[in-house]
Amino acid sequence: MMIRIQFKSRFSGSKTISGIQAQLTFPDLDQIQLTSNAQDGTKKTLQKAQITLNDCLACSGCITSAEHILITQQSQDELYRVIQENSHKDPDEQLEIVVSVAPQPILSFAAQCGISYEEAATRLAGFFKGIGISRVFDISHARDLSLEETSQEFQARYRSSQSGETGFLPLLTSACPGWVCYAEKTHGHFILPYISTTKSPQQIMGSLLKQTKPRNKSLYHVTLMPCFDKKLEASREDFVDQVSKTRDVDCVITTIEVESMLVKEGLTLKEVEPAQLDCPLTWRPLKNPSILTVNRGSASGGYLEHTFVHAAKELFGENVLQLDYKVMRFEILWLELLEAPNGLNQDLQEVTLVHNGEIKLHFALSYGFRNIQNLVQKMKRKKCPYHFVEVMACPSGCANGGAQLRGEDPKAQLAKVMQLFKEIQSQTPESNLHLRYLHNEVLVDDETRKALLHTQYHPVEKNVNSLNIKW
Template identity: 55%
Template sequence: MLASACPGWICYAEKTHGSFIIPHISTTKSPQQVMGSLVKGYFAEQKHLPPDRIYHVTVMPCYDKKLEASRPDFFNQEYQTRDVDCVITTGEVLKLLEQEGVSLPDVDPSPLDTVLGGAEEELGTHGGGGSGGFLEHTFRHAARELFGIHVGSIRYKPLKNKDFQEVTLERDGEVLLQFALAYGFRNIQNLVQKLKRGKCPYHYVEVMACPSGCLNGGGQIKLEGESSKEELQQVERLYQSPRAEIPEENQAVRELYQRWLGGWASGRAQEVLHTRYHAVERENSALNIKW
């Protein structure tokens, strides 16, 4: 199974490898589009508003998230509204603040609220790095549910480069799970070639189009006077500083599944949290005909 959170990767897969690669991609929506479904669905119901009365804005490190939000799959025909109405990058947020003469250190902080209701006392995050933590969460869940093994720390084994690493679960010398992360198109292309040759040993791959993952996204703020490596290390430290949570142990998430989605594997959960992908047919023209 291949992760589905990166719109750059999804666009490449649909246009370049189409029907071959699509069956291998997870149908789970990206976090942005999951939140879009919750804002225009659950939150709208809680506020007794139709979805088109809510304007939903997300802040992302990636320009391709704008393309993702514009996909027809994420448009509500009944109410003529998108799940995510506007996407702005972190770099664009900084430009907007500069245009308005606003400096964040001078702004009074306010409590964090959530789409699930109530107020959080502190900012939370997830384990598993700055690209969503999909590999680590899926790895731990699979180890526990399939083999009854509770995984502690996860050890990554770098392969050809730091953006292609693998994780293995073994018991008595037998490989039970073999996962990998592949960041950047060079590694993605190598991964696809392995799949086509039938020599891909992985059960799950966390795939991201940007080298070093989402924290190095094209829409991120670029600091003056610092190298890209130092800047990325600083962002990684900040991203990992909040308390990490396990989604299944979050009480608000549990209540959402029980009260609104109707259970972990319900039809409504499938409709709200999952999507489909579409192979893009190549147009024949004189430019791509092999003579």
């Protein structure tokens, strides 16, 4: 028998494999037909393929590049539809539509428009409020909770490993859904115990808002994020409230989608009237927008920096005021020389704590799939020297997310974003006074804390179809 697979429409070309004769056509993305011709001449139409967000391999080749068409429930069109529908409801039945904004999209607009972080944030708030969104929140409280929880998790695992128990080190961060999705689908059972169970800031924000919203309100929660992978994260079954059957984050829109929304409204961000952001605890406008802050450390959340400083203090009594990042060299120079003639791999950096003459903490930033693959291979060969790794799928991390604005010169745009990030006032979770309220009033016991701040992961078996072909 022969198998013949033809890809039409989005794909082109054909392939013949010994076995049975079959034809696979893609007349349209939602219409996939597979028929087989056996040697006895009978013809059979095989089951129609179903592809959803959960099937994404996070390979950065499809959804992460621009397959808007596949993401029907997570798009600006869906947001406009909800806003439109809401405006026709009776006031007491209307949804409260709110947006939580991550810092990277604000930085991206600020760099693109040549304005300050604060101005970009308030103009974005003005834009959202102008199209029918009632509240706009900064996501920093959720980020600070995520940092605190990751740090606690690391210290617990480090202590366990020192006392001879299984500590599953290195602890690998979990805030990047591109990386988590890749880990679940590619290295499943091996890698998942090493990944921090702490939710990302997006998902903590979702849980908190749905938990603390005014009682009489039904919430529709939108987030503004730097990449399409955050849509995958929001669509995970783990983040669906089993009672109300609603998601903690109902819709994710990205930086470039907001840019196209502005175009649709005939505006540039600089033409939008600024408005105050709102406090996610009181739901009232912030009195002083200059209290907008970013985290210390990397522009991808600062997980390494926060965890390192606290582990040094709590585990070894060392006060670390400034971290000394060591940029590593590419291991296979000939492949990388064109990109970095000096041989330095900016996406792999290490920090160590030497205490009593011994390296006690060995942390790393590992960004981009090339470095991630090397990291996983080292772990599999038991040659990984690290205790903690901040893992991000995008080269240069979230500031360079797949849905950020690129401008005419993407490298120059990224450099501006990084520079702006360094200039903004930073805040540590310890100096965030609102966290005390959350600890005292919301995260009152271990069960609540676990439900609101932690998640779980699932190894995904490779999809083997009736032809026994692994796609």
